Amino acid sequence: MEALVATAIGALTAAGVYLILRLRSFAVVLGMTMLTYAINIFLFTSGRLVINQPPILRDHSGNITGYTDPLPQALVLTAIVISFGMTAVVVMMALGAFIEGGDDYINMPEEDRNMPPLLTVEAEEESEIAGQTKGGSA
Amino acid sequence: MSPALIAMLPFIGALLPGLLIRSGRDVAAISCGTATLIALIGLLLHIPEILNGGVVTTSFSWLPQIGLAASFRVDGLGLLFGILILGIGLLIITYARFYLSRKDPVGKFYTYLMLFQGAMMGIVLSDNILLLLVFWELTSLSSFLLIGYWRHLPDGRQGARMALTVTGMGGLAMIAGMLILGQIAGSYEIGDILQAKEAIQASPWYFPALILILLGAFTKSAQFPFHFWLPHAMAAPTPVSAYLHSATMVKAGLFLMARLWPVLSGTPEWFWIVSTTGLITMLLGAFIALFKDDLKALLAFSTVSHLGLVTMLLGFGTPEAAVAAVFHIINHATFKAALFMTAGIVDHETHTRSIARLGGLRKLMPITFAIGTIAALSMAGVAPLNGFISKEMMLYEVDHLERARQVFMVIATLAATFSVAYSLRFIFHVFLGPVRDDYPHKPHDPGLGMWIGPAFLVSLVILIGLFPNTMAGWLVDASATAVTGEAQHAELALWHGVNNALIMSGIALVGGAILLSVYPAAQAIWRAGPHPEAKTMFQWLIGQTVLGARNLTNGITDGTMPRALAAFTLTSVFCGALAWSTGAVGPVTRPMLPLELVPVIGWIMLIVATGCMVAFHRYRLLALVLVGIVGLIVSVGFAYFSAPDLALTQISVEIVTVILLLLALNFLPKRTAVETTSRRRGTDAFIATLAGVGFGALAYAMMRRDVAFDSIAGYMLETSYKKGGGDNVVNVILVDFRGYDTFGEITVLGIAALVIYALTETLLQGKSSRRLRNWVRDYRRAGDRHPLMLVVATRMLLPISLVVGIYIFLRGHNEPGGGFIAGLVVAIAFLMQYMASGFGWAMDRQRVPYHAMIGAGVVAAAITGVGAWFNGRPFLTSDYGYFKLPFLEEFELATAMGFDLGVFLCVVGAVMLALNSLSRIARHAGGTVNADPMDNIDTKDMTGKEAH
DSSP, X not given: OHHHHHHHHHHHHHHHHHHHTSSBXXXXXXXXXXXXXXXXXHHHHTTOOOSSOOSBOSOSSOOOOSOOOHHHHHHHHHHHHHHHHHHHHHHHHHHHHHHHHSSOBSSOOGGGSSXXXXXXXXXXXXXXXXXXXXXXXX | OOHHHHHHHHHHHHHHHHHHGGGOHHHHHHHHHHHHHHHHHHHHTTHHHHHTTOOEEEEEEEEGGGTEEEEEEEOHHHHHHHHHHHHHHHHXXXXXXXXXXXXXXXXXXXXXXXHHHHHHHHHHHBSBHHHHHHXXXXXXXXXXXXHTSSTTOHHHHHHHHHHHHHHHHHHHHHHHHHHHHHHHHTOOBHHHHTTOHHHHHHSTTHHHHHHHHHHHHHHXXXXXXXXXXXXXXXXSOHHHHHIIIIISHHHHHHHHXXXXXXXXXXXXXXXXXXXXXXXXXXXXXXXXXXXXOBHHHHXXXXXXXXXXXXXXXXXXXXXXXXXXXXXXXXXXXHHHHHHHHHHHHHHHHHSOOBGGGOOOHHHHOHHHHHHHHHHHHHHHTOTXXXXXXXXXXXXXXXXXXXXXXXXXXXXXXXXXXXXXXXXXXXXXXHTSSOOOSOOSSOOOXXXXXXXXXXXXXXXXXXXXXXXXXXXXXXXHHHHHHHHHSSOOOOOOOSOOOSOHHHHHHHHHHHHHHHHHHTHHHHHHHHHHSOOOOHHHHHHHHHHHHHHHHHHHHHHHOSSOHHXXXXXXXXXXXXXXXXXXXXXXXXXXXXXXXOOOHHHHHHHHHHHHHHHHHHHHTTBHHHHHHHHHHHHHHHHHHHHHTTOHHHHHHHHHHHHHHHHHHHHHHTTSOSBOOOOSOHHHHHHHHHHHHHHHHHHHHHHHHHHTSOOSSOOTHHHHHHHHHHHHOOSBHHHHIIIIITHHHHHHHHHHHHHHHHHHHHHHHHHTSHHHHXXXXXXXXXXXXXXXXXXXXXXXXHHHHHHHHHHHHHHHHHHTTTSSOOHHHHHHHHHHHHHHXXXXXXXXXXXHTOOSOHHHHHHHHXXXXXXHHHHHHHTTOOTTOOOEEEEOOTTSOOEEEEHHHHXXXXXXXXXXHHHHHHHHHHHHHHHHTTOOOOSSTTSOOOSGGGGTOOOO
């Protein structure tokens, strides 16, 4: 059984990574969803695989054998909800970029990619002086 | 007064100028001065105790887990520096009131100054090196603010940046050194570390710790080769230069060396590194100072030289040298602060600091001349002033060195000669000579407020010189005792008879005078020589570093996401593989669970769906269906592996996510064109496979082994009922054991929803709004937007779903369920109304805005948490009880229920706000609002272009 879960995690990860390497935002969102599954399952399995022993107390005798580890479950539960929030924000950003920019490419436009040339201190001073004269004339 | 309070008073004082600045400069100065004065008096009250050999300490536990305590101590060394910092601080506050002009933002100045003062007091009174590091960094930051105070001046900004870079880097090195030191000593308390000399010096980590700590001290105290920042910091207003760069901050490095002197000194490493650095710095600083034209630059390099002198003395490692070092710290602070203030007066009155344009001020500014001359003579080491005595002591120690005596003697004499020369130059070229008529501004003596401070210091210069034992002997004894860790009694005297030191001193005096008399010739030689400009080198270095970092960044991520993500993935895989191959992996301890048919079928479905997802992700609607399948199987898997709560959460989140993506697809293209080469896809698939295999293997390896350390699961299972009152341990963990965590998480969720709302608001304005208005749909809408069947069914389902939601909520503490799941279920029930009956209809019936719901949720959770305070328990401690009402079974009420209600409200609000925002965009893009949801839509609506 462990091998099944591990291969499932591997397959989901591979699919997720492949999709986040695509060029369009929707594929990246899908890829992140797949990665979320993989990671949540991975976190969950850190409590090891246990069948038919949910962490819900059957009696109050203080006997604690026969239960699975509840802690990873609690962590994953909030992780699932938070990852929904994250997906929603990313989707919204993708949508906004599409509406605002007209395409859903994940990359920056070619002309914006390189950072502006380094400002030397002298250039900084000059730009400052220019700024001051500009400010003065305005 | 408690040492902690003494250290805190300046910080309290720092708040006052900001509050009072509208009342003017005087009030700001007086309020700061009062805070400083109270702290000073508080400190002075400890003198009798400290002179009796006592140490005053207070300690508050802060983070005991990492050995951090807010502990303060006043011993002789702390007393000495405290008096310097607060005493000179008081004079500077007065002086600055008259120095700064009406146009300067004075409130800001005093706030920065007091912040700095507090940070310095923190350093010298800390009894914990971690605490000391905090204050150390704070001095770097506050001095940055002070140096760059005149931020319209490029010099000020560059000087501030350079000072911050150099001292900040040193500070970082020192953090590492201090941590090593604390590890060796087994404690971060200074009191404990001072006892651990043998352990520290025997440790193989002694040398790295020494180097790192000295880096911090040398950068702060401007020792060669880090001396270059100090002259550039002179762009600061003169009160700052006088305070930070002569009397206090630059002495922090000396303080540190003195503080750790008992444990670090005495080894050959210490001697050679510290005393050689000090010697070189002393000579170099004095030499450069002689040829500087700017009055403050001359003083700055002279300060560098004197700091080198003290460093050298500390480096000698003998108690007598430590006494001399301590005494010179006092003397230097008095005459150098006075000189800086004199330079400030000259600058203030003549509007220039260029020595070439000065001269002849003796007649015009007699008071300033008197003050400046006495202070400069003391700097030159002329009897009977205090500078003479400590310089004699320095030369005496050099003369009695066991190692490299001749070299040190020659260089020290040479440095002293330069020192005499630049001191005399300060007097002759500024004050003496003929009166000129081309000063930029007609000078005269300033008001009392400006010269009273330096005059006081100069009187100390004379008095300490004449009566060294009475005036300073007790302080020197107390602090030297603290430095060396054994009782010291210094015999301070003007006259020690004719010895080598006196002869060296005499050579220096005569040599210095001769040097000044041939100054034009010397200057010509200096001008002809090379002048390595530290600033240029520094800027070149910074520029190259930035360039290198930029090239690296551009190489990895040049604005294309896939490349950055591929680099990230490969790095992660590489690190994982490296850790796997170099680390130790325990043996397999868990047997595999046997295979069963149903899980295998589920696995096949999951693998097929995942494969199809990769193959068909270009058909976006189909991909959504596949996401749904994967999510469903994951939920079933959770249920199968004993996690009912997770299964419920996953399945409801799944629904919400698919709806969200569908709403987004309303606008996004429905298909993706093939844009990559097959080779590129092959590479990506290879990277993806690597990541998948790695992660899968890791998961497999982990699942086959038992946990390395005992899980805390046992504790939670045991106490879940006893302390949390619930049988569903997962829910008890969420709302009780890790309630703080959950509290943070619902807040994050709420913030995410608000971000989405804000983004929507932006999209509904301006350019994108116009685009939306003219949106052309790329698909045909369904003929019947609100099918009768769906409307009727959802409305009937609504109360049922709500009851289910409430049921899941209430039982959550004992059975699978709880606030998160209930919230999602209820949100889905509402969403169905939106889908079936339309946005307009649903909005009309929505009474509570979703923002308010998120807010209410967070507040409810917080109130529940705060409620515990009234029971005298920490935040979020829960309480519970069982109640019985007639006709009902016994049921439980826990305060955690209130917290869970907060979770519930927050989840409902966040999910609804997120999806609602997306619907608003759709509506903005020309969707009609039907008042009656069961209407058939107009035929013209199908084009999506009708007017609103």
